[in-house]
Amino acid sequence: MNTRVRERYDAVFKLLFKTTGMLVIAVLGGIFLMLVWNTVAFFIKVSPVDFITGTQWNPSGSQASYGILPLVVSTTLVTIGAMLIAIPLGIGTAAFISEYAGKRLKNFLKPAVEMLAAIPSVAIGFLGIVVVGPGIAALTGQPNGLNALNGAVLLAVMALPTIVTIAEDAINAVPASYREASYGVGANRWQTLVFVTIPAAAPGIIAAIMLGVGRAIGETMTVLMATGNVSAFPKGFFHSVRTITATIAIEMGEVPYQTTHYFALFAIAAVLFLMTLAANLAGEYFVNRFRKYHAA
């Protein structure tokens, strides 16, 4: 009797969890299908070649043009800038927390860095408008600081917690025997870190960077507020740019349903999806390689 009741419970819960699991996959599939569906609708009206090679994004002009290039370049520029700042800072912080910091400092630093992820992106965007932007303007003698560099600095701050946490886990997971062997042949702490520990943790660190990139590409509010949203083709870090995410955010609210412009926004959303997917897949791949490497 007791056994039968238990078996029934098991069956019910199995079904329940199966449903929730399937539901999540169905949501993902649904979103993906919607993106593809609307993107196809767009490509019926505008040729993919014009879309990919066009250097102007101007859907509301008298001669509507749907070139994604300036948007992709903007997103890439801001993301690369963010990574140039966040990678050295992130790996440095991770190495310090893992190898140099004492136990008490470590117990404080790690949660503190993770807290950074809890700051809402609007707050960071606001910081960009009132602090970082004017700061950049004053330092470089520009009339204003609403440019790609401003966005890059802010995105670096936002990507840091991801990078630091995962990179620290990776460095921490390098077996102690590696370090001991290194010390044993006479290497000092710095040499051990640079030549033994970090190379051994490399797949994990690359995974951390890729996940940080994924975070930076998809961020909307901060870049919308801080980069000036200029639709001209981006010229460099000291010029205003308009990223893919900002373009979707600006234009989605007013676009009439089922028009070419509407479908175009889904097409650029699909491109954004592919970019973040690539970054996240690369991250996952390296995380797995890193796990296998240490399991062996």
Next chain:
Amino acid sequence: MKKICVFFLIVLISCNDRQTIIKIKGSDTEVNLAVNLAEQFHGIKPEYTISVSGGGSGMGIASILKKQADIANSSRPLTEEEKLLFKKMGIELKIFVFAEDATAIIVHENFPVDTIDVPALSKVMSGEYKSWLPVTGKDLPITIYGRQSNSGTHSFIKKKLGIAFSREAKEMNGNAQIMESIKQDESGIGYIGAGYISSETKGVKILRIAERPGTAAVSPLDKSSIKAQRYFFQRPLYQFIPLSSWQKVQTFLQFEKSDEGKAIIQKEGYYIL
């Protein structure tokens, strides 16, 4: 949510079972005014609950199409495309003009001149002039702080000047952000709703506009000129109401037209013709 949008909900005070809920969406220019009107109105008639949110004129009109609002505030008339969409959806619209708005052209307080004529302004806004040299005699690059394309003010200035905005124009999130940026940027020029400025506004200069070089320049703060329709950038503020909500919002519209409503509208920096 699409953008920073003001969202005010006037909470019902009594548990009156005859509560009427009116949803107002649309123009960021009008959102402060609409919130004030709604608050006062709720004070007089507590059985009405009014929620007001911004997002841009286009957003408000789209909300009516999606049947998510009773009133769409708009600082521009309907476009042909929108008229067609309403016809297709079978929604009949009532149009109500409740105030007159003026858009101010603002620059940094150290800007060397006080007046600009419309042809020169067109050249500045369209990007034909890259430097302030022809206007002020100072060789400083021009930085344009504009609104995003979902803003009614954006399309108003564009249409009124008959230009396409420079592709170098920055697209800011709202009037307040434009104001903050201009305060910090000596090379900047921007446009904001007159409701956001007064003669006490610090840090920016409000340019007087001359229709042609040599004609008298008019300031948007000059009430009598606005009444005489002499300021170049003035326009009516619309409220679009679907016929299905027309009965429900009558009392509110009457309040807007009452002396009390008019006083609020004027206090907010708008005009009544």
